[in-house]
Amino acid sequence: MIQFLIRRVFWAFFLFLAATGVTYVLFFVIPSDPARIAAGKAATTQLINHIRHMMGLDLPLYHQYWNFVWGILRHGSFGYSYVNGTPVRSLLAQEIPVTASIVFGGVILYLLIAIPTGVISALRPRSIMDRTGMVFVLFGVSAPSVWVGTMLLYLVGFRLGWTPISGYCSLTPAHGFGECGGFWPWFSHLILPWVTLAIGSAALYTRLIRANVMETMSEDYVRTARAKGASPTRVLVQHVLRNSMLQVVTILGMDLGLLLGGALFIEYIFGLPGLGQQILTANNSFDLPVIIGITMFACLAVIVFNFLVDVIYAWLDPRIRLT
């Protein structure tokens, strides 16, 4: 277990260096001049050079990269936005809760839909329920989330007026003027994004769970359990579910890691100021520190969720040992 942890931390560190290093190099290959952008349109060459020096952009690449790593290690600072000088750390602190709210809410919603639907379809293949489920799956898979989001926005948000049309409210109570917060505002602003996220994924997960449960139902040990006189409920709960969740956990871990890097389409449609929106803006303005900051967070999310997947794996299946 200790060995496993050490290996994982080492691996995380390596992944972090690789991801940020590649981002740095890529950025320098692109012909752009952040100093010129930062200085504004009417700046003199002298001013631009001065700004370039202040930002450390006149140093060689490896030196800049070192400054960046040192900043994190020494000061816990991820640098400052080239565009408006805001610390990247406070940008992330604002945006991570937005993206995390969308992603976790959406994932919980689609699991709540997919697990029962998948299990029932597997137990009663070709039944009405199974066939209805399949229609829903087909719809969910074929409808792009951009379209689903827009339709929901138009119908539920605009025509019916049941939910706010866009924007984000924090879960914590509002502090000052012009802010909104608290559970209900937070919930009502996010319900449409959650549904949008859930429709596509619930479909895929329903298929996945259906296939896995069906496969497990045909295992020899399930027959053994029935030969022991176990009731159908007992067979399902004690013998089938846990054994059929391995693959679901893997895909879920990957999905969570990816989505936390920014649920771009959904943030964009619903005007949610999350990581996806931010990285889009930062890309357009060559705002390297912000891009790096978000990349790092996305890496961290992937690493953490892969770690969790491995731990859950070992718990689900005693044949798997953490090494």
Added chain:
Amino acid sequence: MAILEVQDLNTRFRTDDGIVKAVSGVSFELERGDTLGVVGESGSGKSVTFLTVMGLLDPRHAEMTGSVRFDGEEILGLGNYRLRSIRGKRIGMIFQDPMTSLNPVKKIGWQLEEAVRIHEDVSRSEARRRALEVLEEVEIPKASTRIDDYAHQFSGGMRQRVMIAMALINKPEVLIADEPTTALDVTTQAQILRLIKKLQDEHEMAVVMITHDLGVVAELANDVLVMYGGRIVESAQVDDLFEKPEMPYTWGLLGSLPRVDIEVERLEQIPGQPPSLLRPPPGCAFNPRCAYTFDRCRAELPELRPAEGKSDHHFRCHLDGGDRARIWAEKQAALAASMRSAG
């Protein structure tokens, strides 16, 4: 009264390609404490027969008709609820592959306790005590520590012992063993068979031994059913079957049995493949592979008829008594000759 009485059992599977007649017109009786050997190749319907008896087939795919009486009570088509109180409690079953027949994510102790707690309202500690007791009974070394192990931590033979323990924990009246030794190596096979025999004597239970190995039958069984193409083709007491088998398929099975007392260059084999149960050959199902086929075999299914002078020996074959006696005598003479030449 027989503990298990099966009358005219038919099992058909609906598949996309048509109807598979897996079991056709099977009838037999099992007395308390007796051992019934059921022999046949893969696909002869022997396993399906007993899965039907146990009610383990999905009625959405399988159509089952006939009668299965357990201790005088009709159990075929009985609701799941009533059947569950018999399954695992009064009839235990063990399966071919101990590698896959135990749940990989539950401790074996838990799986044994479950078997008790499904049928009896006992405390966990009582269930555990019984689990430990039965593990010791099936001779698992260091049972008190191994009870907390998972299936993958056991060898194949030990896993089959765990399966036997699980089937026996509720002291059933009938044990159905579906090829319990097929997946095991020869030494382990012998140990498992000896164990089943020992437990049968101690518990006074009836055993159904499904196997393709006539050696196993010779060792354990009182009565034998030979199955082919979903039907019983010969049924007899074990001594009668080995002494004077009445039909070509059984001759073939006996000829392919390796014997330590006779050295032959090559074991006899039955040519061809078992019949398709989706489109069985017309007439006798064995006719395409039989060396003695004549026109009638291709046209008409032979009835199960009694052998001369033996009321409990039945077989299906169109050959008349004289021919059968002559062919079997020739086969025995050939065996004796190879015995002499060997030494």
